[in-house]
Amino acid sequence: SVGPWTILNGQTYGASRVNVSGRISAVAVHPQDPARVLASAANGGVWESRDRGASWTPRTDYAATLTVGALAFNPSNPAVVYCGTGEGDWWSWLGAGILRSADGGTTWATLCTNPFVGQGFYDLVVDPTDARRLFAGTTGGLYVSNDRGVTWRRRRTQRTWSLSVAPNGNIFAASSDGVRRSTDHGVTWPAVTLPGAPTAFTRLAVEIAPSNPAVVYAWGASGGTAYLWRRAGGTWTAVAPPPGVATGQ
DSSP, rough: OOOOSSSOOOOOOSSOOOOOOOOOOOOOOSOOTOOOEEEEOOOOOOOESSTTTSSOOEOTSSSSOOEHHHHHHHHOOTTTTEEESSSSTOOOOGEEEEEEEEHHHSSOEEEEEEEEEOEEEEEEEEEOTTTTTTTEEETTTTEEESSSSSSSSEEEEEEEEEEETTTTEEEEEEETTTTEEETTTSSOOOBBOOOOOOOOSEEEEEETTTTTTEEEEEEEEETTTEEEEETTTTTTEEEEOOOOOOOOO
């Protein structure tokens, strides 16, 4: 199938063979040119559009792996883009490290392999206050780099799905054991107390509001139950999730 359409009877597991499409693991819009968009497929590499998504061109067909979990532009220099290979939801074992582009996502080269070989990426973020610092959330934990992604140090071993960095220095991470917050550039990650939270999550995301860095949202699931919280004025408050929301995936 060369798409874009569903693969007939493509589901190969479960009760029936239903139509499916390959999932997109990440979308990144050029910070200065909204017509330029990058999208990565779980097992189909990085694709680039220069016309707001009307047409697409594959950009990593000859990379070491086509599994991709995360994309991140450098907000201060969007010619530089990072790609975390290995997709956390399934294709983590095909992860081969991080790719880097110096032309906005058109061409790519391997930046580093260790310690990410065999790991899957969920998120990758460039610190908006210091482009030398990157944060990675993977199947193997939470990692921080202080040299533009060349070398990395693991700061937490728990699976980390989501990261959000604010210009005021607050960094939030959503991991299997809950939300963590760092105020020292990712060195330490004390736990955040979420009222009524379970002890472990099957999925969790966190996001700082772009319009107001004092406002943060956490959205998760555990045991089939959905959870939603909002942080304002330094206090987290539980919010009723949308009625009937499904948490199976």
